[in-house]
Amino acid sequence: MIVWSVVKVGLLGLVVSGCWSEPGLVDDAFTPAQWTRLQAELTVPALDACALSTGTWAQPRCDRLARLGQQLFFEPAFSRNGATACVTCHDPGRWFVDAREDNQVSRSVTEQSTLGWTRRNAISVVNVGLTATLAPKQQVFTWVGKYASSGEVLALALTAMGQPKVPASYASVAGVIRNSPSYAAQYADVFARSSGLASDEQVFQDVELAFEAYMRRLGSVDAPFDRYLAGDASAIDDRARRGFAVFVGRGTCIECHRGPAFTDLQFHSTGVPQVGHAPAVDPGRVEITDAPDDTGRFRTSSLRNIAETGPYMHDGALASLDDVIWFYRRGGGVAGYEGDKDPRLTPLELTDDDARDLEAFLRTLTGAEIDPSLRVDLRMPMACAGATCAP
Ligand code: HEC
Ligand code: HEC
Structure with missing residues (x-):
């Protein structure tokens, strides 16, 4: 040293x-x-956004996985109140931190909620790819080092969104994919299997990977x-x-x-x-x-x-x-x-x-702004589930 x-x-x-x-x-x-x-x-090492925690994905499949992850990042159907998404606390317009007022620690769901506050200040997800490259497969994510990949943080995010701890929420996460024709089709295309036939746990892990593939592109x-x-x-x-x-x-x-x-x-x-x-x-x-x-x-x-x-x-x-x-x-x-x-x-x-x-x-x-195409909501009008489904 x-x-x-x-x-x-x-x-x-x-x-x-x-x-x-x-x-x-x-x-x-x-x-x-x-x-x-x-x-x-x-000096920053070479970064490969497709070198995911489970192995390196080939293009263009990796691009399609990240595209699915980008939609899910805006998707409120994962939350209990149907109104909270990753973007609620990781605002794409503000370097993916919590940009709401009174954001010293993140509020868990909406103002109407009785769930109150999360315990901590939301961490920007910009440069999680750099973290993963510097400490591959090491438990370095979150303030206390709870997870070994950025996608695995989904488990914690779900509790912040009012859902039970995993594995109790496997079924609801899998349900979001299965209940949306758009997500189900993209899932089948990317993973070459049907979400309806895969186990809840399998779909959950695949969703983690989609989140990881998306977030790993958010580098600056x-x-x-x-x-x-x-x-x-x-x-x-x-x-x-x-x-x-x-x-x-x-x-x-x-x-x-x-x-x-x-x-x-x-x-x-x-x-x-x-x-x-x-x-x-x-x-x-x-x-x-x-x-x-x-x-x-x-x-x-x-x-x-x-x-x-x-x-x-x-x-x-x-x-x-x-x-x-x-x-x-x-x-x-x-x-x-x-x-x-x-x-x-x-x-x-x-x-x-x-x-x-x-x-x-x-x-x-401070690096360059994240590519605007990675900061927009790509969801199809029909990509919704449960309470959030628009007619
Ligand atoms: C002994 C190790 C150590 C040293 C020395 C140190 N830091 Fe830190 N720094 C940390 C840790 C650990 C945290 C997170 C602490 C927490 O949140 O409880 C942190 C947090 C920060 C943050 C807040 C980051 C964020 O995203 O919230 C800034 C800014 C920072 N340090 C700057 C500095 C500067 C400038 C110096 C030198 C004057 C410095 N640090 C010296 C360990 C260190
Ligand atoms: C209610 C606010 C909230 C929501 C919603 C939320 N997060 Fe977070 N996020 C946080 C907080 C707070 C932390 C820090 C948690 C800790 O360290 O205990 C965090 C940390 C993270 C980290 C760790 C980053 C690092 O460098 O260690 C990742 C990755 C992440 N969130 C991804 C997500 C994803 C993906 C979603 C949607 C599935 C999501 N978050 C939804 C508040 C939120």
Whole structure:
């Protein structure tokens, strides 16, 4: 492991666009060797949206599977109230996070519902393909690492949509496919079997795969920072370049936010307080592992597109990037959190200028908007089931 704290951080204000003003130092901050290591560490690997968790699918079958998944992502028939879909909490118009008002943690169904709130802040599904590529078949999905693929998160989504826990909801999920002539036909075409003859569990697993195939296309990894890392010094401004040096150096952010997704995909306690509609206590990762040390630990978040995906932290406790940076300047949470805070979080000696630079850097991690054709509702008028069926 590389000890980033040895990285030398340049003198503020001396960074000149595209030029190395201290001999041998890249952007006044990194030796050529450090810069090469950073490039190796942070460059996004080749991504294949059809390399699904169950194996690689050939085109054009993979495209048809993803197309089915896109329709299902907008489909409210999976929910108990017939009015909630994945898009309710993963808004295609807002980087697939919960864009509703009062979205600190996600509301489970509609306002009329008595089901109340989910426990946590919805995670953007943009770049789940990058996560899967970096940690294939590892249980890294959700804040606590409950599932090994993005499609498997369907089980949790169903409870957020008012359905019973799996396997009790296998039949209702299979029913959505079977009761819609359009879905049943697409299913038969893609899986080469009839949903009517397949078991409920089989159809459920196939639906998981359709969701995965769709979500794996929702990638945005071509941010200005990536162009800078690849050698285009003008892709980000001086302030953001200084901010990157803070991120790697005195900010020690890269200790945990490392790799091409800016996350080690590990679980740490940073002492985030439980606030607002979040439950008073969230045990975190210990729920999955039963290891007492995992109490209060949550997955390090990816920082890609971070400027667009607030509120922040597992319970949405922090509203803005400025709040997040203040949180770290103080050394993370202060008191009253579950578990033991990671010892690496100690108060940071950052100036207000450093903090502004750091935020400017974080803002360079926003990639291109997701292809609009992946953000529209492709459902046929007849693709509906149960209560949501229009005449
Ligand atoms: C009521 C709001 C809500 C709905 C509806 C919902 N989600 Fe989520 N989603 C969340 C929340 C909250 C989390 C974080 C859960 C956790 O970590 O405990 C999440 C997390 C996820 C993740 C994990 C992403 C990652 O990087 O780990 C995926 C994938 C996902 N949802 C997919 C879906 C799909 C597919 C659907 C529709 C079948 C769906 N969600 C419906 C709120 C929702
Ligand atoms: C000890 C590991 C560690 C270090 C060091 C660290 N982080 Fe984090 N970061 C995490 C974890 C874990 C979370 C999720 C915490 C939670 O939700 O409870 C997180 C969450 C975040 C989030 C919110 C992401 C979201 O989608 O909600 C941002 C932004 C962030 N960190 C930025 C930074 C910056 C900037 C630094 C350096 C000043 C930093 N982090 C240092 C582990 C770390």
